[in-house]
Amino acid sequence: MATDKIPADRPEALRLGRSAPVKCLHFFCIFLFTAASAACIVGLTLCLVVLRVKVPTVKLTLVAVKDLQYGFSPTPFMEATLIGEITMENPNFGEFKYEEIRNVTLIYDGVTVGIGEVKRVSVNAKSIEKTNFTVKVEPNSSFVDVDYFSYDLARLKTMNMSCIAQFEGRAHLLKLFKAKKISVLKCSMSLNLTSHGVQNLACL
Structure with missing residues (x-):
């Protein structure tokens, strides 16, 4: 009875398949960090410029x-x-x-x-x-x-x-x-x- 051979590139394909979600999560985290940093900068600017009250x-x-x-x-x-x-x-x-x-x-x-x-x-x-x-x-x-x-x-x-x-x-x-x-x-x-x-x- 002939035995099916496992393709030689299967482990590499499995590795690539598993790393794809990790890359997406990594990019998503970077995006969230960038967005949060931008929001902090905008908020700080708002506080220092717009909301800073000066005496008339x-x-x-x-x-x-x-x-x-x-x-x-x-x-x-x-x-x-x-x-x-x-x-x-x-x-x-x-x-x-x-x-x-x-x-x-x-x-x-x-x-x-x-x-x-x-x-x-x-x-x-x-x-x-x-x-x-x-x-x-x-x-x-x-x-x-x-x-x-x-x-x-x-x-x-x-x-x-x-x-x-x-x-x-x-x-x-x-x-x-x-x-x-x-x-x-x-x-x-x-x-x-x-x-x-x-x-x-x-x-x-």
Whole structure:
């Protein structure tokens, strides 16, 4: 009875047949690793760039003077209405909303001489928004240094003042995340009593 011979290449064929699934699994693992790495890079970029919340910049960009009056009888006095324009710049990839009405304080010789209100403002992503406030300035000899005040009125014809405020709000990112930030307004300026205008306006 004739015996069937086993083909000489059968072991090689079996080896190749078994290694094919192993290669597929190997390539699949490489693909998963590459996809996971790409997802991590994208996520890290999203966190570092898109979701990184920066504090919006707030500056006093313009001040108009109305109804300025000053004199020395019976004591030194000055009255004026200042209308300020505030520029708010949002560098974030989401809308920034200032949550409450905030006060802007004017200070002369270390003393508060006027307070104005700034309404709530929303600033779109990567945008600039402007808002106004009005403040009545009324320094008088009852709470400021009389000699210092008189010298500014009579000799210098200018009054150096500072303007400060804090604006608290939240950045809304991708409609999923909210981050709280506080913008600080701190500016200096000189009120010119002769020209009835503001000069040397500068903000930090």
